[in-house]
Amino acid sequence: MKNVETVLGPVPADQLGFILPHEHLLVDTYDVRRSAEGVLLELATMSDEVADYKAAGGNTIVDQTIYGLHPDPSGLAEISKATGVHIIAGTGFYHQQYYPEWLDGWSVTQIANRMLGHIVDGFAGTGIKAGIMGELGTHHRGVKANERKVLEAAAKVQAETKRPIGTHALFTEVGIEQLNILEAAGADLDITLIGHCDTNRDIEYSRKLLKRGVWIGYDAVGQLDKQRDELRAQTIATLIGEGYLDKILISTDIAARARLKIHGNEGYKFLITKFLPLLRSAGVTNDQIDTLTRKNPQRFLAGK
Ligand SMILES: [Zn+2]
Numbered sequence: 001m002k003n004v005e006t007v008l009g010p011v012p013a014d015q016l017g018f019i020l021p022h023e024h025l026l027v028d029t030y031d032v033r034r035s036a037e038g039v040l041l042e043l044a045t046m047s048d049e050v051a052d053y054k055a056a057g058g059n060t061i062v063d064q065t066i067y068g069l070h071p072d073p074s075g076l077a078e079i080s081k082a083t084g085v086h087i088i089a090g091t092g093f094y095h096q097q098y099y100p101e102w103l104d105g106w107s108v109t110q111i112a113n114r115m116l117g118h119i120v121d122g123f124a125g126t127g128i129k130a131g132i133m134g135e136l137g138t139h140h141r142g143v144k145a146n147e148r149k150v151l152e153a154a155a156k157v158q159a160e161t162k163r164p165i166g167t168h169a170l171f172t173e174v175g176i177e178q179l180n181i182l183e184a185a186g187a188d189l190d191i192t193l194i195g196h197c198d199t200n201r202d203i204e205y206s207r208k209l210l211k212r213g214v215w216i217g218y219d220a221v222g223q224l225d226k227q228r229d230e231l232r233a234q235t236i237a238t239l240i241g242e243g244y245l246d247k248i249l250i251s252t253d254i255a256a257r258a259r260l261k262i263h264g265n266e267g268y269k270f271l272i273t274k275f276l277p278l279l280r281s282a283g284v285t286n287d288q289i290d291t292l293t294r295k296n297p298q299r300f301l302a303g304k
Pocket residue numbers: 135137167168169195196253
């Protein structure tokens with residue numbers, strides 16, 4: 001299987017083991033949210049959280065923290081060294097609220113060149129390369145002009161690099177609009193993921209996406225303000241029954257202090273300790289869980 005660029009260098013995809021494909025380890029949303037909740041900065045604390053995930057059976061975390069969320073690839077490398085957990089860094093721009101003003105004047109090509117640089121040459125002065133474009137977001141009530149440019153740029157870079165794309169699509173059917181833009185710009189849907197599909201509780205939305213051949217993320221597991229986990233598990237079981245096992249990715253999208261072990265919660269092991277039992281109760285077999293948590297994300301991250 002192909003190599004995946006981790007923050008410590010290339011690793012064969014089939015050696016990545018158990019994967020959380022959409023998370024945040026070092027992230028800072030204070031500028032937009034004005035809350036301490038989305039500020040995860042301490043390397044020692046976050047290393048401890050990641051070590052706890054490893055002790056529960058986890059092997060790899062994809063950190064989809066990108067421009068606007070204050071990504072720290074060097075910090076990720078430190079956490080990876082300290083814990084032995086593979087970490088994959090993202091590149092791109094989050095969504096309009098988090099964009100810099102200068103992005104207004106940037107062309108699709110300029111945006112593409114920035115992402116391409118992170119994938120091919122690495123983040124400035126670090127030697128660390130991005131392994132995914134994402135999470136590339138849009139407003140849930142419709143894609144804004146700059147957000148469209150970022151999606152088009154990602155499709156362009158993907159054509160050249162064969163690296164995966166992950167999006168951020170909350171609540172509505174905006175993921176379909178994202179998919180339309182990405183597909184028209186030439187994205188390869190085998191390595192393209194519409195994220196946060198479980199924040200829209202209508203299973204029809206997931207079906208519409210899956211019928212087009214794109215990956216869907218049920219990656220807000222544990223976020224009970226968006227959907228109950230029992231319903232998430234049942235919906236996943238239903239979609240597996242309809243033949244979509246090979247296009248579903250699951251994760252917990254942690255970017256909040258309250259969810260961490262240090263605050264008395266499950267942290268990054270939540271999916272293993274709390275959600276897999278719900279999947280089993282919903283009738284998902286251990287083989288299918290193996291596909292959801294290992295084979296699927298390995299294949300997605302491997303690119304083409
Ligand atoms: Zn997101």
